[in-house]
Every structure is written in structure tokens, then in C-alpha cells.
Amino acid sequence: xxxxxxxxxxxxxxxxxxxxxxxxxxxxxxxxxxxxxxxxxxxxxxxxxxxxxxxxxxxxxxxxxxxxxxxxxxxxxxxxxxxxxxxxxxxxxxxxxxxxxxxxxxxxxxxxxxxxxxxxxxxxxxxxxxxxxxxxxxxxxxxxxxxxxxxxxxxxxxxxxxxxxxxxxxxxxxxxxxxxxxxxxxxxxxxxxxxxxxxxxxxxxxxxxxxxxxxxxxxxxxxxxxxxxxxxxxxxxxxxxxxxxxxxxxxxxxxxxxxxxxxxxxxxxxxxxxxxxxxxxxxxx
Ligand code: SIN
Numbered sequence: 392x393x394x395x396x397x398x399x400x401x402x403x404x405x406x407x408x409x410x411x412x413x414x415x416x417x418x419x420x421x422x423x424x425x426x427x428x429x430x431x432x433x434x435x436x437x438x439x440x441x442x443x444x445x446x447x448x449x450x451x452x453x454x455x456x457x458x459x460x461x462x463x464x465x466x467x468x469x470x471x472x473x474x475x476x477x478x479x480x481x482x483x484x485x486x487x488x489x490x491x492x493x494x495x496x497x498x499x500x501x502x503x504x505x506x507x508x509x510x511x512x513x514x515x516x517x518x519x520x521x522x523x524x525x526x527x528x529x530x531x532x533x534x535x536x537x538x539x540x541x542x543x544x545x546x547x548x549x550x551x552x553x554x555x556x557x558x559x560x561x562x563x564x565x566x567x568x569x570x571x572x573x574x575x576x577x578x579x580x581x582x583x584x585x586x587x588x589x590x591x592x593x594x595x596x597x598x599x600x601x602x603x604x605x606x607x608x609x610x611x612x613x614x615x616x617x618x619x620x621x622x623x624x625x626x627x628x629x630x631x632x633x634x635x636x637x638x639x640x641x642x643x644x645x646x647x648x649x650x651x652x653x654x655x656x657x658x659x660x661x662x663x664x665x666x667x668x669x670x671x672x673x674x675x676x
């Protein structure tokens with residue numbers, strides 16, 4: 392089967408046409424998808440209608456799946472009925488309980504779960520219901536952001552790590568059991584190199600996680616804040632980004648090792664229901 396890969400024309404992202412992802416993928420077709428994914432970091436497949444089992448089967452081509460964490464499964468409702476590998480991202484409340492995570496708020500720029508020692512390498516998101524407007528998801532290319540980083544900033548981060556706070560979600564809510572961060576220098580989380588090497592492509596990418604509560608050990612607080620502000624102002628420039636406007640049946644897979652993403656808020660009176668899987672990754676190096 393031949394697939395068509397159509398780049399977005401922006402700094403990352405491509406649409407893949409010619410596939411029904413409920414059907415088995417031959418090794419050759421998967422290799423072509425994987426190469427397109429390495430090249431473009433985010434792939435879009437439109438017009439898919441995947442059951443949770445189909446979504447899991449497709450995602451497993453890329454690697455072993457994470458199991459949704461307690462904070463997601465605690466939400467009961469639809470999450471309970473679903474498979475443990477499926478994470479529901481939704482603002483819908485049923486019988487007084489949210490059926491998924493993240494609600495209707497803006498999710499700030501981040502890479503998924505960088506606050507753990509071995510963050511997921513990829514996330515796969517499939518849209519079931521979307522609001523009439525808002526809730527768009529944007530991505531930015533961290534290879535390109537690093538390539539274009541001014542030399543003085545690059546020198547400042549070579550060989551340095553950053554602490555990726557684990558207390559707060561990308562919509563600014565405290566995770567279950569976490570306390571508010573009063574001093575970022577002692578925030579819980581994982582420390583990762585600020586420049587990471589992609590284990591499959593060998594490319595070097597800026598790896599910052601998320602701005603909120605981040606800290607660069609070895610710097611005093613003011614210097615860490617200044618450096619992080621400069622890096623985030625740089626890597627979130629429109630020239631590194633692409634925004635996806637969802638339709639029902641879209642499936643996106645993104646590479647957390649070399650791309651960051653954010654989501655717009657939307658009208659909470661409308662429903663947005665997305666099913667997601669995550670593929671295990673290794674320790675950033
Ligand atoms: C996320 O930030 O991982 C969720 C993205 C989305 O809801 O579009």
C-alpha cells in the first residue's frame with residue numbers, strides 16, 4: 392500500500408493519506424509511517440473511526456504503551472469502562488464526575504510527562520467529539536528551535552540539566568497528593584539534560600518540559616528564571632510552530648522527544664472527548 396505524506400508547510404507536521412488505521416499495517420507501510428514521523432514529528436490521519444482496541448493496536452506499532460496513571464483512572468466514569476491503556480482527555484462531566492482529564496482550560500506549552508525519569512516518547516490522540524470552536528492543539532519543533540538558538544544561550548545550556556516539576560498539570564492544577572510549589576529550587580520532579588539527543592534520529596533538540604516551576608540547578612534563582620524565560624520566548628516563536636484544528640475522526644501522533652505542544656481553551660458548555668495512548672520512552676540523554 393502506498394501512502395501519501397503531505398507536509399503542513401510549517402516547521403513540523405504532515406498529513407498521511409491513504410490509510411484506514413483499523414486495518415492491519417504491513418511492515419513496509421509501518422516503516423513509511425515511522426520515517427514520516429521522524430521527519431515531521433507530528434502526523435495527522437483524518438477520517439478515522441477507531442475503537443479503543445484499534446487505537447491500542449495502532450499505537451503498539453511504535454512501542455510498549457503506558458498505563459494511564461491513577462490521577463486519570465481515579466476519574467471514574469468513562470475512564471473506568473475503557474481499557475487501562477486509554478487516557479480520556481475531556482471536559483465532559485457524567486453523574487457529577489469528569490470522564491477525563493484537562494477540562495476546558497488552556498494547556499500551556501509542554502512535553503508530556505517530562506517530570507518522570509523515563510517520559511513517554513510519543514502520544515497518540517484521537518478525536519471523538521469536538522467543540523464548534525477552540526480547543527486547537529499547537530506544536531513546536533525543538534530541533535529547529537535549538538538550531539536557531541543564539542550562540543550565547545546555547546553555550547549557557549550545554550551540559551546543563553533542568554528540573555521538570557511534577558506537582559502541577561499543564562492546565563495549572565495540582566496533581567493528587569502534591570503541595571503547591573513555594574520554592575522552585577526544591578520542586579519535586581525529574582532532572583533532564585536541556586539538550587537531548589533523539590535516540591532514533593540522532594538529532595539534537597531543546598528539551599525544556601514546561602516553564603511553570605522549572606529550575607536550572609547550579610544557577611541562582613534569578614539567573615535560572617532569566618535563562619528559562621529567554622529559552623521559552625525563543626522556542627515558542629511562531630516560526631517553529633504549527634496549529635491543528637480538530638475534526639471528529641482525526642488522529643495525531645507526536646514525538647515528545649523533539650516537539651512541545653499546547654492546547655487552546657474552549658467553551659465548557661460544549662463537549663470535547665479525545666482518547667489518548669502514550670508510548671513508553673527512555674531516559675533523556
Ligand atoms: C495535551 O496537552 O496533552 C492534550 C492536548 C489536547 O487536548 O489537544
